[in-house]
Amino acid sequence: MTTDRPTTKIPARERGFSISGLGEIAIRCIDFAAMTEFYRDTLGLVVLADRGGIIFFRLGNGVEGHTSVLALFDDDLNPERGDPQVGTSTLHHIALSLSQADQLEACNWFDAAEISYRIEQFAWAGWRGVFVTDPDGNTVELVSAGWPLNG
Incomplete structure (x- = not known):
């Protein structure tokens, strides 16, 4: 069987190691x-x-x-402050994984504590993210998989 898809390079195979x-x-x-x-x-x-x-x-x-x-x-x-390890951050967000049930409980917790959050559906992957902001202004995503593409 042949496919029209191009062969994908897999860097781990070329280098002999992969990030786990x-x-x-x-x-x-x-x-x-x-x-x-x-x-x-x-x-x-x-x-x-x-x-x-x-x-x-x-x-x-x-x-x-x-x-x-x-x-x-x-x-x-x-x-x-000039320490090269400090630098300036270009952090977009931190994503922490959890189960669907725990994600729903997190939303309940945020509601009870009056912590604002937003939910975003990633249909392409079947993920749903719940986004909050930490005290330093970083976006923290609580992400879980297996959500319906339309829900």
Whole structure:
């Protein structure tokens, strides 16, 4: 059987390795206390470690024992704003995965807490995203799969 589709290059095959998952998202925080409270108390992430100005939240099982984490860094720990690791962010958003049931419960939680959010359907993938804003102004998407294309 032949197809008219072009052969897709698969970089992992060319390089001999492939990325298997998300290891860490790290955010340098303007308001460290408010950001910690938002991710811990509003979104319910579990603190994996508190290193005094750096908080690690557990996101889930990662690859071969490396836990996927969200790390918050207190910007006050780095007084040298010229540090090349700080730079300026071009972050569009953070997407955190959860089940459909948990996504609905998140909406109920946001409604009860009077936290504004918006819902966007991604018909091309069968995903639905619930978008909120953290205290530093970053967009956080709670995304789940398996939603009907029209619902």
